[in-house]
Amino acid sequence: MEITASRHRTLPCAACGRAAAEIALLPAAITGASPWHTRDRLERTDFLGTITKFGATQTLLALYEAIEQGNFAAAASLDSDFVAFHCRDCGQVYCDTCWRLSPPVFDDGHYAYTLGACPRGHEHIVDA
Numbered sequence: 001m002e003i004t005a006s007r008h009r010t011l012p013c014a015a016c017g018r019a020a021a022e023i024a025l026l027p028a029a030i031t032g033a034s035p036w037h038t039r040d041r042l043e044r045t046d047f048l049g050t051i052t053k054f055g056a057t058q059t060l061l062a063l064y065e066a067i068e069q070g071n072f073a074a075a076a077s078l079d080s081d082f083v084a085f086h087c088r089d090c091g092q093v094y095c096d097t098c099w100r101l102s103p104p105v106f107d108d109g110h111y112a113y114t115l116g117a118c119p120r121g122h123e124h125i126v127d128a
Contacts, residue, residue, distance in 0.1 A: 003027035003040045003057055009068050011085070013095035015119045020095040021047040021085045025064040047085040048096050048127055081128050089122035099126055 006026050013020040024043045042053040042060045053060065059078060066075035072086040086093050099116035104127075106112055116126035 003061065007064060007068075009064075011067070011093045013098055014092035015094055015098040018095050018097070019046045020093045020098075021045070023064060023067050025060060042082070044082060046095065051082060053079065053082060084116075084124070084126040084128075087118040087120070087122050087124065089124075090118060090120045092118065092120075094118050096126075101126065 003025060004027055006024060008025075009023045010019050011021045011023070012018070022045045024045070026041050026043060028040050029037045036052060036054070039054055040057050040060055042055075042064055044051040044053075053063070063075055063078045063082065066072070066078065067083065072083055072088065072091070075083045076086075076088065085095070085099075096116075098119050100119075102115040102117075104111055104114045112128070113125045114127040115123055117123045
């Protein structure tokens with residue numbers, strides 16, 4: 001299966017209303033400005049910078065559609081880091097400004113993860 005058209009979804013923050021994350025399913029193209037234009041990809045922007053996920057088209061499409069439908073349990077089963085903007089305890093989507101971020105955790109001098117607490121106080125790893 002081939003991704004033939006781009007698809008985009010902006011998810012608003014449940015606390016402040018600004019964009020919590022923008023998700024874009026992007027097909028490979030012959031030309032383009034991105035260094036990754038020749039590969040199908042899923043991009044997440046707004047939440048803690050830009051994340052680009054490459055993989056099998058079926059997996060990218062399944063992850064995008066789970067997010068689009070608000071099925072974050074299914075999305076997390078495919079890639080929990082990609083949907084870290086979603087608090088699995090209260091079921092809400094929050095922007096990186098509304099998450100209270102802790103200092104990064106390091107293991108033997110190497111970055112390990114960052115914890116965040118959603119506006120309701122639920123703590124989760126938001127970047128690994």
